[in-house]
Amino acid sequence: YNPTTRSISHSTILPGTHDLLPEYDYVVIGGGTSGLTVADRLTENGKYSVLVLERGVFQNTTSVTLVAGGFWGLIDPTLTFNISSAPQEGLNNRRISVIGGILLGGSSGVNGMQVVRGQKEDYDRWGAYFGNKSDWSWDGLLPYFRKAWNFHPPRPELVDQFGIKYDSQYWGNTSHIHASFPTFSWPVLEIEMAAFGDIPGVKYPSDSGAGETGAYWHPASVDPATVLRSFARPGHWDEVEHKRSNYHTLTGQKVLNIKFQGRRARDVVFVPASATDRSRAYSVRAKKEVILAAGSIHTPQILQASGIGPEKLLRDAGIAPVVDAPGVGSNFQDQPFTVAPSFNFSSFPYHPDFYDLLLNQTFIAEAQAQFDIDRTGPMSIASGNCGSWIPLQVVTPRLWSAIAKRYEEQDPAAYLPKGTHKTVVAGYKAQQKALVKSMRSKDSAALNFFLRGGYEEGSIVYLHPTSRGTVHVNRTDPFFSPPVVDYRALSNPTDLEVLLEFTPFTRKYFLETRLKSLDPIELAPGADVTAPEDIEAWLRSVMVPSSFHPIGTAAMLPQSLGGVVDQNLLVYGVEGLSVVDASIMPDLPGSYTQQTVYAVAEKAADLIKSRR
Ligand SMILES: Cc1cc2nc3c(=O)[nH]c(=O)nc-3n(C[C@H](O)[C@H](O)[C@H](O)COP(=O)(O)OP(=O)(O)OC[C@H]3O[C@@H](n4cnc5c(N)ncnc54)[C@H](O)[C@@H]3O)c2cc1C
Numbered sequence: 001y002n003p004t005t006r007s008i009s010h011s012t013i014l015p016g017t018h019d020l021l022p023e024y025d026y027v028v029i030g031g032g033t034s035g036l037t038v039a040d041r042l043t044e045n046g047k048y049s050v051l052v053l054e055r056g057v058f059q060n061t062t063s064v065t066l067v068a069g070g071f072w073g074l075i076d077p078t079l080t081f082n083i084s085s086a087p088q089e090g091l092n093n094r095r096i097s098v099i100g101g102i103l104l105g106g107s108s109g110v111n112g113m114q115v116v117r118g119q120k121e122d123y124d125r126w127g128a129y130f131g132n133k134s135d136w137s138w139d140g141l142l143p144y145f146r147k148a149w150n151f152h153p154p155r156p157e158l159v160d161q162f163g164i165k166y167d168s169q170y171w172g173n174t175s176h177i178h179a180s181f182p183t184f185s186w187p188v189l190e191i192e193m194a195a196f197g198d199i200p201g202v203k204y205p206s207d208s209g210a211g212e213t214g215a216y217w218h219p220a221s222v223d224p225a226t227v228l229r230s231f232a233r234p235g236h237w238d239e240v241e242h243k244r245s246n247y248h249t250l251t252g253q254k255v256l257n258i259k260f261q262g263r264r265a266r267d268v269v270f271v272p273a274s275a276t277d278r279s280r281a282y283s284v285r286a287k288k289e290v291i292l293a294a295g296s297i298h299t300p301q302i303l304q305a306s307g308i309g310p311e312k313l314l315r316d317a318g319i320a321p322v323v324d325a326p327g328v329g330s331n332f333q334d335q336p337f338t339v340a341p342s343f344n345f346s347s348f349p350y351h352p353d354f355y356d357l358l359l360n361q362t363f364i365a366e367a368q369a370q371f372d373i374d375r376t377g378p379m380s381i382a383s384g385n386c387g388s389w390i391p392l393q394v395v396t397p398r399l400w401s402a403i404a405k406r407y408e409e410q411d412p413a414a415y416l417p418k419g420t421h422k423t424v425v426a427g428y429k430a431q432q433k434a435l436v437k438s439m440r441s442k443d444s445a446a447l448n449f450f451l452r453g454g455y456e457e458g459s460i461v462y463l464h465p466t467s468r469g470t471v472h473v474n475r476t477d478p479f480f481s482p483p484v485v486d487y488r489a490l491s492n493p494t495d496l497e498v499l500l501e502f503t504p505f506t507r508k509y510f511l512e513t514r515l516k517s518l519d520p521i522e523l524a525p526g527a528d529v530t531a532p533e534d535i536e537a538w539l540r541s542v543m544v545p546s547s548f549h550p551i552g553t554a555a556m557l558p559q560s561l562g563g564v565v566d567q568n569l570l571v572y573g574v575e576g577l578s579v580v581d582a583s584i585m586p587d588l589p590g591s592y593t594q595q596t597v598y599a600v601a602e603k604a605a606d607l608i609k610s611r612r
Pocket residue numbers: 029030031032033034035053054055056074099100101102103104105106107108110111112113114115116253254255256293294295296298299302547548549550581582583592593594595597
């Protein structure tokens with residue numbers, strides 16, 4: 001039994017550019033999470049020819065497929081890009097590693113496999129930027145969440161042991177992208193999950209996909225038949241691509257830019273991924289549409305390199321503007337991590353635990369033996385399946401109202417980069433209004449605490465930061481150098497105000513709930529760090545402004561609000577060019593991003609097919 005082996009001898013990964021057709025109906029830039037989803041849907045009726053151009057290659061090593069513990073992709077540098085961010089003034093000038101997948105399957109091939117959906121209000125907010133009738137809403141996206149995911153309920157014994165709640169009505173069962181639960185979980189999670197209920201205001205929704213706040217169990221992107229990572233390549237490519245003569249893939253190619261005929265996107269220019277100049281540049285024509293799916297870091301780079309971006313930036317970089325699009329690369333957001341204390345339980349009767357799988361060689365050998373027999377046990381757990389998604393009112397019953405009010409009263413331009421275009425400021429003003437509403441809502445989460453199931457815990461994510469960063473081409477080398485990524489972490493003072501409240505909340509969770517029976521000891525910043533200025537100093541020294549969830553750099557917003565794409569995901573000001581990846585999200589869902597990326601891509605495919 002060797003489930004990792006699958007012949008690709010019948011695939012149409014093209015050996016080289018000489019095998020390309022002169023033109024395709026659609027050229028998809030980026031064979032990642034969204035790109036492969038859209039390409040699968042566009043080729044399924046056989047009417048359209050599609051070429052996917054992917055910078056990475058087909059990779060099926062255990063760093064990609066292995067479930068146990070999650071995050072194996074991060075130890076293999078051939079699977080990811082790693083750009084050093086601009087120094088972060090708010091973080092003592094530290095530079096941050098900007099990481100994403102570069103392989104066929106993109107970031108879905110290296111992510112932590114946690115499958116989490118945002119709250120209803122997150123998706124309603126997106127449509128509301130366009131007025132009240134938009135189908136970019138919870139109701140409008142729910143059918144696409146169902147289409148995107150094949151849900152496998154947890155085993156009855158796990159449901160009994162941990163009181164897992166789930167409701168299959170929020171899920172589908174036709175996709176080749178699987179959402180499933182491990183066959184075993186760490187005993188301590190029972191008390192850790194129950195402890196959230198000791199905090200006033202924390203609910204337990206009927207399902208992780210119900211669009212509600214609270215504490216819940218959620219699935220992982222794991223194929224339960226093989227207990228291997230389920231991601232865009234096996235789900236939307238392995239199963240289908242070699243059977244469809246209209247579906248071509250060329251890997252190891254880096255797209256530099258798109259060329260226009262008048263205002264119409266026509267040709268996509270690319271070079272081998274390792275090239276440092278244009279001597280081996282090649283171009284391919286799109287008859288109907290060029291579809292950008294290069295992810296939130298590289299989609300804005302390609303747009304700007306193609307002449308679609310802030311005019312001054314383009315001129316500084318020597319790029320002839322096609323459209324002055326101030327929003328391209330602005331509005332950059334990610335979810336800060338390492339933002340609250342971590343604790344160690346000094347009385348710990350729960351065995352085994354997560355750390356056994358990391359450190360206890362006897363336990364690891366036993367777990368491996370069990371997994372080898374029938375692919376069950378601890379090695380079926382990815383990076384975690386439960387946690388809580390907590391509204392600001394519950395995080396800080398004392399200060400939420402004052403924080404929201406102060407944020408509401410801010411001048412929207414005050415904390416954006418100097419010289420930000422007025423449409424981008426107007427867009428931020430609209431977001432500010434919407435985010436104030438979610439700060440005041442019991443149905444929108446500000447803090448996420450994800451549990452690992454060990455004697456040490458403290459994985460806390462800030463879901464809706466108010467600071468906005470930028471992703472811009474390198475002005476001296478726009479095509480071959482990585483883009484300049486600036487999180488502008490903590491540039492908006494509201495973020496610090498909110499984050500300072502995460503520390504007392506986390507202390508309350510460990511010290512004032514049933515968890516106190518486990519004698520928790522604070523590891524960092526330490527129980528003696530209580531003054532706000534000391535917590536602030538600690539935050540600035542340890543916070544990472546990313547949980548690998550970048551979004552927003554080609555935002556779907558009205559053009560008057562600095563939008564880059566409209567509700568049909570078409571780029572403003574040109575024809576035949578769309579964006580379908582995480583960069584179109586105008587602001588973050590109160591969750592991690594992969595579940596939403598797949599749903600957006602499913603919707604994108606329908607929108608593209610419905611164009612006349
Ligand atoms: C380490 C890590 C852990 C994560 N953990 C989780 C998690 O547990 N749960 C969760 O919900 N989300 C998680 N995410 C986030 C989630 O995986 C992403 O939001 C999602 O996969 C992004 O999809 P995308 O289509 O926008 O981009 P991607 O999937 O990144 O696809 C972009 C593709 O474009 C290609 N590309 C880029 N530039 C070019 C170019 N110039 N020419 C050609 N191709 C190009 C890239 O190689 C890549 O394949 C994680 C992400 C990472 C990186």
